[in-house]
Amino acid sequence: MRQPPSYRPVHGFWGRRVPVLALSAAILVPACRMEPATGGVTALEELFAQYWEFRLDEDPLLATSVGDHRADQHLPSVTVEAERRRAERASGFLDRLRAIDRSSVGRQDRISYDMLERELEIALRDFELGAYRFPMTVDDGFHIGFARLPANHPFRNSDDYRSYIARLDGWPLYVEEHLALLRDGLATGMTLPRVILEGYEVTIETHVVQDPTTSVFYAPFSSFPVTVPASDTASLRAQGIRAIQESVVPGYESFRDFMAGEYVPDARTSIGAFEMPGGRAYYDHQIRVYTTLDDVTAEEIHRIGLDEVARIRSDMEAIIDDLEFADGFPAFLEFLRTDPRFYASTPEDLLKEAAYIAKEMDGKLPSLFGRLPRLPYGIQPVPDHLAPKYTGGRYIRAPVGGTRPGYYWVNTYALESRPLYVLPSLTLHEAVPGHHLQNALRQELDGLPSFRRFSSNSAYGEGWGLYSEYLGVEAGIYKTPYQHFGRLTYEMWRACRLVVDTGMHALGWTRQEAMDFMAANTALSLHEIRTETDRYISWPGQALAYKLGELKIKELRARAEQALGEAFDVRAFHDLILANGAVPLTVLETQVDAWISDSAAS
Numbered sequence: 001m002r003q004p005p006s007y008r009p010v011h012g013f014w015g016r017r018v019p020v021l022a023l024s025a026a027i028l029v030p031a032c033r034m035e036p037a038t039g040g041v042t043a044l045e046e047l048f049a050q051y052w053e054f055r056l057d058e059d060p061l062l063a064t065s066v067g068d069h070r071a072d073q074h075l076p077s078v079t080v081e082a083e084r085r086r087a088e089r090a091s092g093f094l095d096r097l098r099a100i101d102r103s104s105v106g107r108q109d110r111i112s113y114d115m116l117e118r119e120l121e122i123a124l125r126d127f128e129l130g131a132y133r134f135p136m137t138v139d140d141g142f143h144i145g146f147a148r149l150p151a152n153h154p155f156r157n158s159d160d161y162r163s164y165i166a167r168l169d170g171w172p173l174y175v176e177e178h179l180a181l182l183r184d185g186l187a188t189g190m191t192l193p194r195v196i197l198e199g200y201e202v203t204i205e206t207h208v209v210q211d212p213t214t215s216v217f218y219a220p221f222s223s224f225p226v227t228v229p230a231s232d233t234a235s236l237r238a239q240g241i242r243a244i245q246e247s248v249v250p251g252y253e254s255f256r257d258f259m260a261g262e263y264v265p266d267a268r269t270s271i272g273a274f275e276m277p278g279g280r281a282y283y284d285h286q287i288r289v290y291t292t293l294d295d296v297t298a299e300e301i302h303r304i305g306l307d308e309v310a311r312i313r314s315d316m317e318a319i320i321d322d323l324e325f326a327d328g329f330p331a332f333l334e335f336l337r338t339d340p341r342f343y344a345s346t347p348e349d350l351l352k353e354a355a356y357i358a359k360e361m362d363g364k365l366p367s368l369f370g371r372l373p374r375l376p377y378g379i380q381p382v383p384d385h386l387a388p389k390y391t392g393g394r395y396i397r398a399p400v401g402g403t404r405p406g407y408y409w410v411n412t413y414a415l416e417s418r419p420l421y422v423l424p425s426l427t428l429h430e431a432v433p434g435h436h437l438q439n440a441l442r443q444e445l446d447g448l449p450s451f452r453r454f455s456s457n458s459a460y461g462e463g464w465g466l467y468s469e470y471l472g473v474e475a476g477i478y479k480t481p482y483q484h485f486g487r488l489t490y491e492m493w494r495a496c497r498l499v500v501d502t503g504m505h506a507l508g509w510t511r512q513e514a515m516d517f518m519a520a521n522t523a524l525s526l527h528e529i530r531t532e533t534d535r536y537i538s539w540p541g542q543a544l545a546y547k548l549g550e551l552k553i554k555e556l557r558a559r560a561e562q563a564l565g566e567a568f569d570v571r572a573f574h575d576l577i578l579a580n581g582a583v584p585l586t587v588l589e590t591q592v593d594a595w596i597s598d599s600a601a602s
Contacts, residue, residue, distance in 0.1 A: 112452055122288070133191075138389060182258070316329070319484060394409045458542055470491075
């Protein structure tokens with residue numbers, strides 16, 4: 001059975017994050033494979049299977065990542081026409097789904113039904129609102145996703161190398177298709193704000209190399225597996241060098257020149273989503289996408305955020321009082337930001353500290369989980385070409401069926417902005433028990449429709465990540481008052497997101513007001529506050545997912561503890577939360593309530 005991919009699109013038809021790639025004119029995507037149902041296959045199961053095949057046909061990179069290698073040499077198209085075609089097909093799937101009597105299927109199929117209905121509704125609304133005009137954020141984008149191709153493409157034999165070279169040769173058209181989307185954004189006023197694009201060129205210039213052997217795209221040619229015949233290596237290496245010189249570098253040059261000459265000069269000067277044409281409807285849609293809640297407004301989220309900020313601030317003040325620091329909250333934050341004891345002196349020291357924390361948490365996992373994944377994870381620095389505009393850390397999922405593990409990326413750029421007192425929280429969030437545990441277990445799920453094994457959403461995923469930071473308290477990971485304060489400042493950071501994201505995108509806050517609010521309430525470095533604020537500006541709504549997801553998981557745990565009393569098993573509860581992959585928060589609540597009822601009855 002196919003398993004979930006290692007990436008998702010940024011702002012195209014199918015959602016967010018690591019971008020889709022475009023299709024070379026010389027490469028045709030095969031027709032969608034729709035096999036008729038056979039004996040014992042229900043209409044709903046047939047629909048799930050055909051929908052998944054449609055997804056694979058439209059995105060050969062998705063197919064590669066889930067172990068389907070029939071189209072490894074292809075790249076998907078990202079033209080407006082292609083997006084429209086996908087929307088029409090999605091509408092047809094939605095009509096077929098709604099023609100099936102939901103009440104006639106079992107509990108697990110009802111979950112799948114609801115998830116597919118929501119996924120199709122969101123995809124159609126994305127197209128209607130023109131979300132495809134945003135194929136990049138301030139710290140990610142189609143060009144950054146393409147640079148991860150050497151890590152995500154298989155290299156098992158000579159044919160794999162030829163497929164990789166074909167994808168490199170597809171890059172110039174890939175760029176041109178995305179430039180057309182960005183020009184459409186310029187024409188309609190739907191662009192990234194100009195102010196956040198300062199320094200963005202570093203993510204492009206890195207790939208404009210004179211020597212192709214220094215390119216990240218050359219890495220697969222530096223050595224070959226023994227399964228590639230020695231007689232092929234020289235030819236494949238020469239073809240790879242040619243593709244880098246003639247396709248990859250010119251494509252990045254074209255994108256660089258477009259950004260400098262067209263996009264940045266004409267990008268909008270406003271920062272809030274509500275200030276774009278149809279922008280409030282766009283932002284309200286992003287709230288639904290990222291929170292997976294259908295009945296919460298920007299104003300309500302803003303109030304929740306302010307309440308959480310006040311609660312967490314009280315806990316932070318208590319730590320300051322215990323430390324007998326007499327100069328007040330702002331001075332304590334300045335102390336944390338400037339005292340050398342809180343910062344690593346070398347990148348290696350920062351990575352070693354992160355590795356120690358991760359390994360310590362590894363030893364605590366059996367006390368909190370009944371089921372653990374087989375897939376391991378590693379720790380690496382954020383690549384140099386990303387680091388200046390990148391967050392403090394991130395989890396990079398392993399390709400399904402590949403030979404590399406998941407990776408916890410730690411940003412070693414500007415060490416003076418990477419405080420050690422927040423490193424435990426960052427590590428628990430991105431590695432274990434956070435995103436690695438969550439995603440590695442999801443890859444092992446059996447018995448679910450493939451589209452569900454692929455599915456992800458920020459409220460579930462990032463909510464679990466933030467909840468995982470809290471689990472460090474129960475596991476005894478936070479040893480010093482400063483580390484406890486660091487956990488609270490990370491929680492405060494996510495609470496502040498509720499305030500500043502809604503403030504900028506719905507309530508008229510300025511970029512400086514958002515940065516000032518973050519600086520006044522968190523111990524984040526000023527550099528990280530600036531990069532984070534720009535991320536929220538470029539990615540409306542996503543920052544809301546963390547705190548709202550964590551609040552829901554904590555609410556459900558408290559409900560289960562109260563209902564079950566001494567019979568409550570935290571390991572069973574955590575296994576339940578991770579048992580069905582990424583589900584909307586409304587579905588998760590239904591699952592927990594059913595588990596409480598079943599547990600109480602037994």
